[in-house]
Amino acid sequence: AIRMERHSKSAIKIAEYLEKHPKISWVRYPGLKSFPNYELGQKQHKAPGGMITFELKGGYDAGEKLMNSVKLCALAVSLGGVETLIQHPACMTHSSMDKKLREEAGITDGLVRLSVGIENVDDLISDLDQALEKV
DSSP, X not given: OHHHHHHHHHHHHHHHHHHHOTTEEEEEOTTSTTSTTHHHHHHHOSOOOSEEEEEETTHHHHXXXXXXXXXXXXXXXXXXXXXXXXXXXXXXXXXXXXXXXXXXXXXXXXXXXXXXXXXXXXXXXXHHXXXXXXX
């Protein structure tokens, strides 16, 4: 319970940061009021968790640059753990998939998935900020 509370507290801060960033088109996180099912989530869950999905402006190249620029976030796929993980499906897990099929599945060139760990949230935001500057 303590770990999930930490994930959620950090994730909401990161999601709010990303939502305001000019290089981000949109952010999906159940703890944001802009999330389509925010009200339902508030009723059903004690905490929104640590999974954030966002869309980078600049597509594939922007995603690849972000992956090459993060320092604290590990490039890996997982549903959650103590370490923050970041994934750009278009150049990682779904790179061999036909672009048209990938996009039909909702996996766009700029889609990024972030699994927030329990590291210091200010350090994570600083890492994302320096990486986004290079995008």
